[in-house]
Amino acid sequence: MDSYTKKIRELASNLLKDNKVDMVIGFNQGTIPMATSPQVARTPEQALEFVWNSNCSINLANYLSNQKGKIGIVAKGCDSRNIVTHIIENKISREQLHIIGVPCTGMLDKVKISSSIDGEILSYSEEGDTITLKTKSSEQNIVKNDFLASNCETCTHRNPVIYDDLVADLVTEQKIDDPFKDVRKIEEMDSDAKWNHFENLLENCIRCYACRNACPLCYCPTCFVDESDPQWVGKGQNNIDVRTFHFLRAYHCAGRCTDCGACEQACPMDIKVRDFTRKLNKDALEIYGWEAGLTLEQRPPLDTFNPEDPDEFIK
Amino acid sequence: MENPYLPYPVRIDDIQIATEDKSLKTFKFVFLNEGDEEKFSYHAGQFAELSIPGIGEIPIGIASSPTEKGFVKFTVFKTGVVTSYLHNMKVGDIMGIRGPLGNWYPWDLLENKNVVIIGGGFAFTTLRSSIVYMLKEENRSKFKNIDVVYGARSPGMLLYRDELYEWEKRDDINMHITVDGTDDPTWKYNTGFVPTIVEEKAPKADKDSYAIVCGPPIMIKFTQPSLEKLGYKPDQIIMSLENRMKCGIGMCGRCNIGKELVCKDGPVFTLEEINKTPKEY
Amino acid sequence: MKVIKIDKNSWTKGIDKSREAYKLFGPVKDKTIVIFKELEQGMFPEMEYTDSVLSAKSVIFPQTEKILGGSLDESIEDHHILKRPDTNYSPRAVLGIRPYDAKAIQLVKLNFDTEDYRDPYWCDAYEATTFIGLAINEPSAFDFSTLTDTGPFGEEGLDILLVDCKEEYLAKVLTDKGETFLKASGFEESANTKPSLKTIKALQSKAEKAITSKIDSSKIKDKTILELYEAPFWDDLAFSCINCGTCTYVCPTCWCFDIQDETRGKTCSRFRNWDTCMDPLFTMHGSGHNPRGEKTQRVRQRFMHKLKYFLDKYDKGIMCVGCGRCVKHCPVNIDIREVCNTMNSYEKQE
Numbered sequence: 001m002d003s004y005t006k007k008i009r010e011l012a013s014n015l016l017k018d019n020k021v022d023m024v025i026g027f028n029q030g031t032i033p034m035a036t037s038p039q040v041a042r043t044p045e046q047a048l049e050f051v052w053n054s055n056c057s058i059n060l061a062n063y064l065s066n067q068k069g070k071i072g073i074v075a076k077g078c079d080s081r082n083i084v085t086h087i088i089e090n091k092i093s094r095e096q097l098h099i100i101g102v103p104c105t106g107m108l109d110k111v112k113i114s115s116s117i118d119g120e121i122l123s124y125s126e127e128g129d130t131i132t133l134k135t136k137s138s139e140q141n142i143v144k145n146d147f148l149a150s151n152c153e154t155c156t157h158r159n160p161v162i163y164d165d166l167v168a169d170l171v172t173e174q175k176i177d178d179p180f181k182d183v184r185k186i187e188e189m190d191s192d193a194k195w196n197h198f199e200n201l202l203e204n205c206i207r208c209y210a211c212r213n214a215c216p217l218c219y220c221p222t223c224f225v226d227e228s229d230p231q232w233v234g235k236g237q238n239n240i241d242v243r244t245f246h247f248l249r250a251y252h253c254a255g256r257c258t259d260c261g262a263c264e265q266a267c268p269m270d271i272k273v274r275d276f277t278r279k280l281n282k283d284a285l286e287i288y289g290w291e292a293g294l295t296l297e298q299r300p301p302l303d304t305f306n307p308e309d310p311d312e313f314i315k
Numbered sequence: 316m317e318n319p320y321l322p323y324p325v326r327i328d329d330i331q332i333a334t335e336d337k338s339l340k341t342f343k344f345v346f347l348n349e350g351d352e353e354k355f356s357y358h359a360g361q362f363a364e365l366s367i368p369g370i371g372e373i374p375i376g377i378a379s380s381p382t383e384k385g386f387v388k389f390t391v392f393k394t395g396v397v398t399s400y401l402h403n404m405k406v407g408d409i410m411g412i413r414g415p416l417g418n419w420y421p422w423d424l425l426e427n428k429n430v431v432i433i434g435g436g437f438a439f440t441t442l443r444s445s446i447v448y449m450l451k452e453e454n455r456s457k458f459k460n461i462d463v464v465y466g467a468r469s470p471g472m473l474l475y476r477d478e479l480y481e482w483e484k485r486d487d488i489n490m491h492i493t494v495d496g497t498d499d500p501t502w503k504y505n506t507g508f509v510p511t512i513v514e515e516k517a518p519k520a521d522k523d524s525y526a527i528v529c530g531p532p533i534m535i536k537f538t539q540p541s542l543e544k545l546g547y548k549p550d551q552i553i554m555s556l557e558n559r560m561k562c563g564i565g566m567c568g569r570c571n572i573g574k575e576l577v578c579k580d581g582p583v584f585t586l587e588e589i590n591k592t593p594k595e596y
Numbered sequence: 597m598k599v600i601k602i603d604k605n606s607w608t609k610g611i612d613k614s615r616e617a618y619k620l621f622g623p624v625k626d627k628t629i630v631i632f633k634e635l636e637q638g639m640f641p642e643m644e645y646t647d648s649v650l651s652a653k654s655v656i657f658p659q660t661e662k663i664l665g666g667s668l669d670e671s672i673e674d675h676h677i678l679k680r681p682d683t684n685y686s687p688r689a690v691l692g693i694r695p696y697d698a699k700a701i702q703l704v705k706l707n708f709d710t711e712d713y714r715d716p717y718w719c720d721a722y723e724a725t726t727f728i729g730l731a732i733n734e735p736s737a738f739d740f741s742t743l744t745d746t747g748p749f750g751e752e753g754l755d756i757l758l759v760d761c762k763e764e765y766l767a768k769v770l771t772d773k774g775e776t777f778l779k780a781s782g783f784e785e786s787a788n789t790k791p792s793l794k795t796i797k798a799l800q801s802k803a804e805k806a807i808t809s810k811i812d813s814s815k816i817k818d819k820t821i822l823e824l825y826e827a828p829f830w831d832d833l834a835f836s837c838i839n840c841g842t843c844t845y846v847c848p849t850c851w852c853f854d855i856q857d858e859t860r861g862k863t864c865s866r867f868r869n870w871d872t873c874m875d876p877l878f879t880m881h882g883s884g885h886n887p888r889g890e891k892t893q894r895v896r897q898r899f900m901h902k903l904k905y906f907l908d909k910y911d912k913g914i915m916c917v918g919c920g921r922c923v924k925h926c927p928v929n930i931d932i933r934e935v936c937n938t939m940n941s942y943e944k945q946e
Contacts, residue, residue, distance in 0.1 A: 030929040030931075031923070031929060031931040031933070031934060032737070032738070032923060032924065032929065032931070033737075035929040036929065037836045037928050037929040037930070038835070038836040038928055039832075039835060039836060040832075040835050058927065058928060062838065063835075111628050115628060120646065120737055122737055203626075204627075204629070204631065206650070206659065206841075206845050206870075207841075208840050208841035208842045208844075208845045208872070209840050209841060209875075210838070210841075210842045210927050212840075213838040213839050213840040214838050214840070226875075226877050228395065228877075229395065229396050229399075231396070234858050235854060235856050235867075235869050236659075236660035236856065236858075236867050236869045237659050237869070238660070262927075265927065266840065266842075266927035268649055268842045268845075268846055268925040268927075269629060269631075269649060270627065270628045270629050318680055318716045319713045319714075319715070320663050320715075320716075320855075320866075321664065321678065321679075321680065322678060324676070324677045347677075366678070367857075368666050368668065368676050368678050368857070368864045368866075369666075369668055369857050369858070369859040370857055371855075371856070371857045372855065372857075373882075394882040394883060395882040398882070409675065409676035409677065410676060411676075411678060532885070557881070558879065558881070558887065559878070559879050559880060559881055559882075561853070561854055561855045562853075562855065564712070564713040565707075565710070565712070565713065566708060566713070566715055566851075566853075567852060567853050567854070567855065567868075567871070568707075568851065568852030568853070568871070568873065568901075569852065569871070569873070569878050569879050570879075571897075571905065572887075573821045573822075573825070573900075574821065574904075574905035574908050574909045579712070591820075591821070591822065592821060592822070593821070593822065593825045593900075594887075595879070595887040595888055595893070595897075596887050
């Protein structure tokens with residue numbers, strides 16, 4: 001990943017040096033193992049702090065909403081798809097952006113790793129596909145592909161879909177035979193089992209809204225859960241209110257979600273909130289042949305009205 | 316110590332439309348339980364939480380004066396969920412009042428002083444309370460000159476108009492009523508924004524002068540230079556602040572300006588105090 | 597100082613016995629995380645955990661708590677008159693609370709139990725609770741509690757401190773409340789005090805040495821509020837923040853709350869819920885004006901409250917016990933240690 005880091009620093013600092021952009025959004029090294037922190041560089045020197053590794057799972061498109069000026073942004077596949085969505089939804093214009101595309105090889109699932117390692121992880125490094133983790137008593141190497149975040153395991157758009165520069169050659173996209181196996185498993189449950197599954201899933205939600213706030217789609221000036229007049233949802237821990245938040249949020253993302261996984265990475269309670277959005281992604285694909293954020297030419301299916309629509313309900 | 320979250324039950328005794336656009340109404344409440352009125356003993360400048368079961372609470376300055384007995388009065392601007400609901404309530408309805416809350420204008424300090432009261436728009440409620448308190452026979456002699464500058468957008472937007480015109484007639488208080496503008500040819504008071512009228516009409520400060528200022532943030536901001544020109548020092552300018560509040564007793568954490576909590580350490584601060592703290596109001 | 601020896605083989609039996617007199621709470625492994633929960637019959641505290649995502653603050657200060665209730669049915673006498681619900685404040689015990697979390701409850705107490713007002717819900721729950729701490733033999737890399745006047749064996753706010761000594765727990769009896777709990781559990785075998793304390797001391801100094809995080813707040817009290825508030829670093833510190841409430845909800849010292857009314861049919865309830873200063877709604881005026889409408893203002897508020905306002909107001913140190921939860925769980929790695937050090941070393945340029 002060092003070559004990626006080097007190239008990102010070079011491209012970003014040059015963009016700033018040549019005044020082609022006002023700022024570049026990328027990742028800085030975190031203060032703890034397996035963490036990075038989204039940062040903005042406004043000077044070429046600051047751009048030299050940027051890094052790239054397998055812990056850059058936060059979606060940087062989230063930092064674009066309503067930004068002014070010309071912006072450079074580091075974008076892996078899913079980030080670039082959310083940038084496309086942002087452009088389609090008029091949150092930012094293509095002309096404002098200089099996209100530093102990162103052909104991605106997947107991000108790591110921190111929880112998966114820490115629960116399979118004995119002892120606390122004190123240091124982290126990666127070299128190709130090998131991740132080296134140090135604990136107090138040992139040093140262990142693990143294979144990156146065994147510990148990918150689950151959205152990265154089934155990702156078929158690792159390369160950025162739009163970009164102005166690339167930090168490396170495009171990577172070969174994964175061929176996934178059955179990308180929605182997990183969703184089908186839930187679909188096949190009877191309604192009681194399904195209900196139990198979701199009840200259990202949300203049991204520990206503390207409504208910190210990290211999932212929503214990490215999501216680049218969730219840019220509503222006032223989220224429906226925060227509306228007070230009328231107040232749609234109670235604000236406490238009543239499980240009907242908790243579910244309402246998650247169900248409605250998922251539906252609001254239908255046909256827009258790129259399965260970037262930022263929601264799950266952000267959740268402090270390790271709730272698999274993608275169980276909701278994945279089902280809607282599957283429906284969008286099966287019903288409309290649609291995957292979000294692949295083209296600037298077309299709006300998401302639930303966001304378009306076509307007088308020629310063959311379905312009766314729309315008339 | 317009693318449960319500070321538990322409101323005193325009250326009945327709405329009277330509702331008066333206060334301004335021509337009907338956005339403000341004055342509610343008169345009487346306590347349901349004997350003894351609660353005594354427990355609710357307050358000073359001019361304090362506020363209370365009006366508490367509507369099932370709807371919520373809203374912090375409002377107390378508009379009645381401690382010298383008025385048998386009821387408490389609040390003038391409420393219709394803006395959010397609770398105030399809109401309240402505006403639709405009827406005489407006889409039961410609700411709650413929690414308080415009195417916060418500090419008050421420094422009445423001990425103001426004794427034997429000249430006091431100029433400056434208010435704008437609907438932030439005149441605790442100032443009304445103060446004026447009624449100060450004009451009460453047994454209190455009036457405690458203060459030297461009393462001046463009042465009060466302005467609203469138009470004559471019909473002035474609160475407590477009847478009382479204003481009564482005070483205007485008295486010789487123990489100097490009223491400077493003003494409106495931003497009016498096409499009423501019979502308007503016999505001032506026209507112009509509050510800061511301008513303050514500069515023109517308010518008395519110059521000596522060491523025994525204090526100004527009490529209450530109004531929207533923009534008015535407060537522009538009144539400060541006017542008062543400075545008149546010689547008021549930051550410790551002679553007393554202001555009442557507003558912030559979003561929930562508990563009203565200094566616990567829920569949202570209304571702070573720096574380490575001060577507007578609900579408990581305030582809402583009344585001197586400009587000198589405010590100058591030491593972040594202006595997060 | 598009395599020290600009781602608890603053989604680990606008799607641990608669950610004693611816990612079960614204590615249930616006759618106490619409602620129990622403790623750390624529980626739930627799927628992939630550890631959280632504090634009520635320990636129902638058959639449930640025992642997880643005593644091997646490194647750290648829990650949520651602290652034990654919810655035992656005293658639940659995330660959602662009904663504070664008042666009443667009826668809107670005008671045909672009944674007391675309609676529209678709110679009353680405090682009958683909450684059960686019979687004795688409860690928190691098992692396995694970490695010393696930093698117990699200390700945090702002492703800091704939070706400064707907010708809820710004051711000369712002017714006493715929050716009856718918080719205070720009643722607090723008084724009903726016996727705090728049975730579990731010393732941290734092996735602090736995590738996130739732990740910086742030694743730098744916040746607590747430490748892995750801190751005793752402040754605890755009634756008992758349990759120290760895991762492999763086959764047994766040594767229980768330091770710190771208060772009468774603690775003694776009562778041990779009796780109710782049948783844990784009464786006195787340990788030989790001197791050698792036990794020596795064993796504990798040795799484990800303590802080993803644990804304290806294992807903490808290597810650096811955080812320095814010593815110079816913050818000498819700077820003015822406005823000096824720090826107006827410092828130029830806040831925008832950069834706040835850039836990555838996504839404004840979720842994670843840091844505040846996982847924090848054992850964060851106490852801010854919201855009050856909300858709800859109705860169901862003719863019944864109304866007033867709840868208080870944890871709230872977070874990261875949310876723009878926290879300070880939004882009815883007029884739409886918002887004194888902390890910008891992200892930077894909110895991030896600054898959080899750190900200024902913890903590291904400066906609290907310090908100035910109470911003179912009891914900073915409002916942070918060094919548990920490291922916010923550092924570990926912040927989705928974008930905003931690190932209070934860095935912020936604190938930045939504030940501490942900041943010198944205003946004249």
